[in-house]
Amino acid sequence: MGTGKRGLLAVAVTVVCAVTVLAAPGTAFAAPSPTPAPTTAPTLTPPPSHSADLEAVREKLDTLYHDAAVATDAYNAAEEQARKQSAELVELAQKIVEGREELDALKDRAGAAARSQYRGGGLPDEAHLLLSDDPDDFLDGAGRVLQGQRAADGLIGEMTRTQQDLEQYSADASAQWQKLEANRKAKAAAQKKVEKQIAAAEKLESQLEKEEKERLAQLQEQAAQQAQTAWLGTGVLDGVEDEATAQGLEAVRYATAQVGKPYVWGAEGPDSFDCSGLTSQAWVNAGRTIPRTSQEQWRQLERVAVTDLRPGDLIIYFDDASHVGLYVGNGSIVHAPRPGRTVTVAGAGSMPILGVVRPDV
Structure with a gap:
């Protein structure tokens, strides 16, 4: 050489x-x-x-x-x-x-x-x-x-x-x-x-005053609740049985145990997470490696109908697949929202849904 x-x-x-x-x-x-x-x-x-x-x-x-x-x-x-x-x-x-x-x-x-x-x-x-x-x-x-x-x-x-x-x-x-x-x-x-x-x-x-921030938080909550109510009102979850696989339940346990931890972009735990960092680590903990980003999770994982939702599935949001949450059942997800927020449980229909993917097909 x-x-x-x-x-x-x-x-x-x-x-x-x-x-x-x-x-x-x-x-x-x-x-x-x-x-x-x-x-x-x-x-x-x-x-x-x-x-x-x-x-x-x-x-x-x-x-x-x-x-x-x-x-x-x-x-x-x-x-x-x-x-x-x-x-x-x-x-x-x-x-x-x-x-x-x-x-x-x-x-x-x-x-x-x-x-x-x-x-x-x-x-x-x-x-x-x-x-x-x-x-x-x-x-x-x-x-x-x-x-x-x-x-x-x-x-x-x-x-x-x-x-x-x-x-x-x-x-x-x-x-x-x-x-x-x-x-x-x-x-x-x-x-x-x-x-x-x-x-x-x-x-x-x-730049907002204290009262304005409080009112803004109310508006954000109202928008999320209205979206969730409208989504549930379509009957999309009628007949859905919240039966998860053993791996799905393990992913749910891991994700829900992170509730309260801060959102930090690029983070994969254990002290903080971004949205796909949380979902990917939840499934790694359940014994299955999945793509790191929400867009790759949407592109590579098996897609299922929203009407077939089961705990452990990943719900992908927005047309560009820029956000993801882990479905925990009963119409809810656990997710890492955005900077300034913590990992939380929210309505699965509180944001525009692109589709659902399943890591453990």
Whole structure:
């Protein structure tokens, strides 16, 4: 291997060792915790124009957090790919090391053959054979020459194959390095977008007075309840039996045990979660590995009808599959909503449903 390839290997191994998972806060949404209805509603209800302003704020916040959720999924996807590529790069580096050792051993064998020829007076076996006067020696020598030629051909062929393997491993390592670098940039871009959207949402919320924040929370809760009521009103769950598999129940137990832990984008536990971090870890705990992101969960897992829901199924939300919750039965999900919220139980129909996927088909 040339110095360039050795340099590539050294850099690749160094980069692999340096790859770390970026920790940062993350995204998605959900229904906030219910706010007790005021006992003297008329005096606490803001004027219609004020309500309209807060409704616009609610919609703006939903948009900002939704965009942050999309960026979080992009970040998580790049993170997952980077992990795989790092592992593949480590494997290729090991193959290169082993290939170098094998090639060195083959070169030692070739050197030993050359030294043996030197000890024979510098003449090849064929020359010794032609100079022999003994017929028996001639026949024995002919066999040895044939064996030696075969061994030499085999040695040359093995060295050639090993050298070709090394060149291929080096090329693969270079390609993996480029992919790793591309995903590093994708992660950085996604992280920047997540932070920008969350900062904008937090700034918007910080401009509200205390009473406005309380009213905003009421509006958010009302919107979630109205969506849930409308969804249940379609009769979609009529006849649905909440019978789960053993694995599904285990996933439900894990997810519900995380209630109260904070949402942090990019987090997979154990102290905090984003939406797909919660669902993926719930199923890992149940003994089944599933994709890391909500979009890949939607793309890769088996889809089932909403009318066939059972606990442990994953409900995917929004047209871009940017949010996910784990169905726990009785029309409810457990999910990690968005920044500033904690893992909570909410109505399964409180957000626009894209579809349902089942990890344990």
